[in-house]
Amino acid sequence: MPCGPSVAPPYARPVSPARRRAARRLFPLPLALATVIAIAGCSSSDGGAGPAVPSPSGKAAAACRTLHGELPERVNGQDRTELEPASEYTAAWGDPTIELRCGVPRPEVLTPGSEHYNPTSDAAEVNGVSWLIEQRDGGYRFTTTDRAALFLEVTVPDAYAPEVGALTDLAKAVRSALPAGTPPAPKGG
Template structure:
């Protein structure tokens, strides 16, 4: 190995380690920013036995747990695939939208969205934790969503 390669090796190893998780802050109204801040303040330090990790930017409306990270973001837009009559998972009074195909395919990441609340909360769960973390996340998050978000409807139950 060349001397230059040996000098670059520590840099590559450090950059390969996970740093802070990026959370898209988006443009939130004052009311949504306030609701999201209260929501984030109540999030636990662990989720499904995964420790909370740093997020970027500091003060972002969300949190992350583990590596790969389960990422929770408050104040997201309408999820892809969402439509009137979309399927959902109802947990503790909160309806969570799951895109078609993600709920049954355990080989892919899954994204849950509290599509019938304002502001919306999105939970991205890597396939490494699926399906166990889904129940844990919605069980922990639903009461916090219900407390801080406005319910603006319910999904159609079949």
């Protein structure tokens, strides 16, 4: 469904050549092209853009593929959605989307030497899985802190408050597919 009107409003009038020239001076071509591109991007399509696909390797990649097969069809009452591009390292539910990314890098707040390092960051255990909690604009990002070989990230929009509720639906699959243990050490550490 397009995000703009599909017909001209009743108050629209033809524009004189002088007004068109003035509009071109105020509305240069690059801005006009950007506007057209933005409007074209407003219409819905069958497949939505998904989260950035991580690129785990080795044991982490194998664990993510196992997890992908065990993920629930519904999270926080929302149905699983198809992603573009399709990947065994990502999943999503609902609209706005609850996004899962498996095999992500170590969060900066857990990386000694990072300017954002905070060893006392907020964390919680939900149904046997420990999560780092980071508030973001429009929601929360949760990252596992107790899974061997990898980090798993779940982003939940404010629309699903309390956002931590989505983690209860994911806990069984996470516990089953991703062995508990010490996550990977920081690079160079």
